[in-house]
Amino acid sequence: MADILVSTTEHIPGQDYEIIGEVFGLTTQSKNVVRNIGAGLKNIVGGEIKDYTKMMVEARDVAIQRLRQNAVDMGADAVVMMRFDSGSIGADMQSVAAYGTAVKFKTE
Template sequence: MLVSTTEHIGKEYEVIGEVFGMTTQSRNIGSNLAAGIKNIFGGEIKGYTQMMEDARDESVQRLKENAKKMGADAVVMMRFDSGSIGNDMQSVAAYGTAVKYVDERISD
C-alpha cells in the first residue's frame, strides 16, 4: 500500500477518511543505564534511537493495516506525532488520509 507525505500521488482518488496507526514503546533497563552515562558525557543514546525507529515502523504498519480495513488503496498526507508517557515510555502515532483510487475507465 502506498503511503505518501504528499497529497498528489499521480492518480485520481476519492477520500475515505482519516486513518491512524499507534504504538507505545518502553525503554529497557540497558537503555536507561546508557542514557544516564550519556547524560554525563553527551552523545547519542542508541537504545532510545532504536526504540523510536521501531515505534515509527510499527505505527506505519498499523496505519497500513487500518487503511486496508477501510478499503483504501493508499494513504496520503501521512504525518507522525510522538510524545512521552512518564519517564520510560514513548508513544508514536502515524496518521493521514485513507483514499480509494477512482476507476478511470470510460464506460460504453
C-alpha cells in the same frame, strides 16, 4: 498490506481518488531498566543514545505498519498526507502516531 502506498504528499501523480477517511497507527514503547541506566549514564557525558534512537525507529515502523493495516481494513488503496507525531509518557516511555487520509483509486 505492504501494497498500500503511503505518501506524505497531498496528490499522487496520475491518480484520481476519493477520500475514505482518516487512518492512524499508534504505538507506545519503552526500554528495559538496564538500558535506561545506560542511557542515564550517557546523558551525563552527552552524545546520541543509540538504544533510544533504535527504539524510535522501531516505533515509527510499527506505527506505519498499523496505519497500513487500518487503511486495508477500510478498503483503501493508499494513504496521502501521512504525518508523524510523537511524545513522551512518563520518564521512559515514548509514543509515536502515524496518521493520514485513506483514499480509494477511481476506476473509469
